[in-house]
Amino acid sequence: MSYSTHYPSLKGKVIFITGGASGIGAEMVRSFVEQGAKVAFVDLDNNAAQHLSDDLHGNVWFQSIDATKQTDLQQSVKDAAEALGAINVLINNVANDMRHHVSEISEQQWHDCMKINLDPTFFASQAVYPYMQKNGGGSIVNFSSINAIVGLANMSGYVTAKAGIIGMTRAMAKDFGCDNIRVNAILPGWVATERQLQTWLNEDVENQWMESMAIKKRILASDVAKLALFLASDDSSMITGQKLVIDGGKI
Known part of the structure; x- marks a missing residue:
């Protein structure tokens, strides 16, 4: 879609x-x-990434990695910087909203949940810091979730990780602020992506969810992207350490 704000x-x-x-x-x-902008992204799904790159006429830099592997993730940051230039904006988006009942989750499943939903945010931020410091500033946008505030059944690991991102955002805003690096978190509600619609968000669930929303409309990926653009831009130059909710007024 075309965005109205430039x-x-x-x-x-x-x-x-x-x-x-x-x-x-x-x-x-x-x-x-x-x-x-000059955009670099990483993902484990090579086919989806190639399709996106083709749609954008190859006007992106992409690397297929497992973001749970710290060394690979931080090397990708370095590779992207060598290819495109020092990184100005980091969007920590990677996640997996895995579901386990608290009585059944194993130790390995718990650690796997932290490895994908919490750890990459820290290690990617650590890797971009020298570039942003040298640039004289930058913006880091972390993705949490409203579930970190309201909680949700069968998602204790995911909720814990997303709550950790809120704390990490506050801490890094203090750590990086003296270098003019802003760190904020976006907390989306239930966004109607293709995966969510295919997996969890059926009509009955969606209607029930919307009952407690002030604005009775689907939250779209484009709604969230608009907020990410603002937080990445100089227009938000004095906003840092904040958690911004985009949920149609659910909480």
Whole structure:
């Protein structure tokens, strides 16, 4: 889709997005390309990534990695910087909303949940810090969830990880602020991505969810991407350490 707001400060900036091949991530890749930014993204789904790259006429940098592997993730940050230039904006989007009942989750499943939903946010941020410091500033946008605030049954690991991202955002905003690096978190409600519609968000569930929303409409990936653009741009230059909810007024 075409975005009505243009951010001149994003033109030519280098954006690094984790989990960028599909869903919200893919929409953000498209939105930053439309703003004239140089976009790099990583994802494990090579087929979806190639399809996205083709749609954008190859106007993106992509690497297929497992974001749970710290060394590979941080090397991708370095590779992207060598290819496109020092990174100005990091979007920590990669996640997996895995579901386990608290009585059944194993130790390995718990650690796997943290490895995909919490750890990459820290290690990608650690890797981009020297580039942003040298640039004289930058923006890191972390993805949490409203479930970190309200909780949700059968998602204790995911909710814990997303709550951790809120705390990490606050801490890193203090750590990086002296270098003019802003760190904020987006907390989406239930976004109607293709995966969610195919897996969890059927008509009955969606109607029940909307009962407690002030605005009775689906939250789309493009709605979230618009907020990410703002937080990445210079227009949000004095916003840091914040958690911004986009949920149609559910909480």
